[in-house]
Amino acid sequence: MIEKLREKRERARERGEPVLRDESFDLLLKTVEKYKPKKILEIGTNEGLSGIAMLLTSKDAALTGIEIDEEKIRIAKENYKEFGLEDRAKIFSGDASEILPVITGEYDFIFLDGPKGHYFEYSSFLLPILKVGGVIFADNVLYRGMVEGKAPHKHATIKNSMQNYLKAVTENQNLSTTLYRIDDGVAITEKLK
């Protein structure tokens, strides 16, 4: 199954889809394997390929995704079905900035992979719905080297949001965050209390 998924990822990448990079993908699966979450939230579903990988890795998990692009949602649903996962995965259609303030329930794993200029804004909604012992896996936190280096004016919003996100998750005493300098940068945050 995971081999078939890797092929799908390759084909989606060739079509120009923003597929999670390989090292980060392997780290995602290792992290899901370690924590074995039951309730996963994914901000930015795209075609559902990382969602499928997480569900195949954590066999008892249910996945909730948020995705703004209707066509991506259609493809993701088809993909979930192809892997027999349609009963374990649902998608909220719309803008995460509107959905996160009203989302209910608690999650023990959050994959933060939506619009890069909103991570800090989202964190204030995500931290309260993250269970103690749960994890936020945030991709692209070094954003092409711009978060720690220079960024052209047009990327200033992303740089600021990422810097504020990283500050928020590293300085909060209730959280433990590890930054991985792989691919585009991954931050894994565990909620300690």
Ligand SMILES: C[S@@+](CC[C@H](N)C(=O)[O-])C[C@H]1O[C@@H](n2cnc3c(N)ncnc32)[C@H](O)[C@@H]1O
């Ligand atoms: C990097 S891709 C997600 C990849 C996916 N997590 C994976 O690993 O296969 C980011 C996705 O976020 C979606 N997106 C962008 N802005 C959004 C928003 N405001 N609310 C919800 N989804 C958004 C995009 O349409 C895109 O499909």
